[in-house]
Amino acid sequence: MTTYDIALIGFGGVNRTLAELIAARGEALNSELGFGLRVVAITDLRLGSLVRPEGVDLPLALNLAGSETFAEHGGSADTNNESVIRTCTADIICEATFTNPDDGEPAVSHVRWALESGKSVCTTNKGPVALRGAELTSLAEQNGVHFEFEGAVMSGTPVIRLAKKMFAGLKLNAFEGILNGTSNYVLGRMEAGLDFEAAIQEAQALGYAEANPAADIEGYDVQLKVLILANELLEAGIELKDVQRKGISTVTREDLRKASQEGRRWKLVGSARRNPDGTVTAGVAPTALPLDHGLAGISGATNAASFDTDLLGPVTVSGPGAGRVETAYALLSDIIAMHAAKAGAAAHV
């Protein structure tokens, strides 16, 4: 049986959960998926790095005491991501660090180093895909490796891969989605009577909203996701500045009340549409949807994406948009897709 050696770049919630999954269910996964997974390197800003070509002791790595680092267990106290990514024996780099929304760093560099050194990459970061997607995809092709990023949109809910694999033979003309759980939760609570500030505080208390909720509330997060979907699924070839952005901070309780009377619900909708001239118009804006619209019933922190296809009309998928386990599954689903592609490619040799 094939075993893929993987390196975990960033050992926060997502990659840690992936390691827990492998430790707890490795054998079951092997028999179900037809391949094994072995962690051969972990790097983390706080914990340092641990490189073990023969396989990291996962229970040890997962159960460090509060102040311990990998240095006390034969690893290094500092984190030279470039060196680890380029020289470790991993087949696949699982990138789950963080993204500066201006340039996608440090995730973009992590992905680039991996692809340049002939390693496949799965990432849950929006930055590399949204801001450097074309460059990195082309780099992966040049090096004969894979670049997968299902977790960049709606965590592990199949969206990018669903549209690419399940819609073969269909023409995809447009999509629209509720792609940010925090803003959707806030709008729902405002419908229930809370004011904007109270709804945000509640979302923060529940862990949905960050201390600075602007990325969620002002549509920056959705803007990146729309950019990813437009380029990946509509071959839009557009940049961040081409995605119009308007957040929900301008939506008032009065707007919500009025919409309710008219049989509508306000949602923060990210969308893109291919125009007759071939260009793509993309944007994020609060929209008062009629109740029979496929996205009007998406409540709470749930996300959804609706695809407008020629033969089926609209097809919608909804599911979790965030969460550690949900996002760790996105990485696993990326590796499963790489394995399937390898089997398919071998058929054409």
Add this chain to the structure above:
Amino acid sequence: MTTYDIALIGFGGVNRTLAELIAARGEALNSELGFGLRVVAITDLRLGSLVRPEGVDLPLALNLAGSETFAEHGGSADTNNESVIRTCTADIICEATFTNPDDGEPAVSHVRWALESGKSVCTTNKGPVALRGAELTSLAEQNGVHFEFEGAVMSGTPVIRLAKKMFAGLKLNAFEGILNGTSNYVLGRMEAGLDFEAAIQEAQALGYAEANPAADIEGYDVQLKVLILANELLEAGIELKDVQRKGISTVTREDLRKASQEGRRWKLVGSARRNPDGTVTAGVAPTALPLDHGLAGISGATNAASFDTDLLGPVTVSGPGAGRVETAYALLSDIIAMHAAKAGAAAHV
């Protein structure tokens, strides 16, 4: 490039639309999908049969005058489906006739003859899958061919294949769905104030409901679909009698009014769940769903299926549940899946 020779069994709405798609978009499909399609036989109860190993003239077959049959064009006036299916040169049989809900005939025999003679089958009929699924799947395996039936549930909306391909590595514990557009439309119109009879008449006028609407309204249609999904996705190993059935004719306008006041909506829900002891409980029943339930917002003739997975929680797909073009696409998606499986299998030789 591979070309698959196909036979169309039944030349009513669905297979006729598939033929139109091939005639209109054949070249584009080739370049997009990596394979060609050639129709080498058509049989139809009314039109007779036309067998052409070198390829049927599709414009001719599609444009017969009102009273013409295939007999006037070198075919036969009568339809010996068994002989055509067993002896024609097709690689794939596209079965779109009709199903007797008691024994699945004549579709079951069509599928059996094809598989026995070493031909793959795609069908849009519920009967063969629901009533003889295990037998026919095993027959396909014995003969090294494929048996695909995405169109049996929710027409071309990916449901069976979505759960099988997109949920790798997940445990599927249960599903629930709105699997009949007619009953969902009728409930929606009753919510809007129509009485049961008027809502059904409107559905009939729109072409949603048949002259005898019992299959839709009394849950027989959903019962078959639940049986298919339970056996295919939960390995339930159950029979039709194991799927409890209750239709919507007992739901009153008063029930709907009361639910509306309580923030609920009545839906005809088909569902199945794996119990702790490994058995599966399956049924169809009208259910008053809370508004934040993923299926509560599914309006009109739209269908939806919601899957309860271990790592992602509920993931829901919604889309068309019927329609000629939508169901013809289901057949095309089945053939695409056969092609992909062939490529994958070749890798393991």
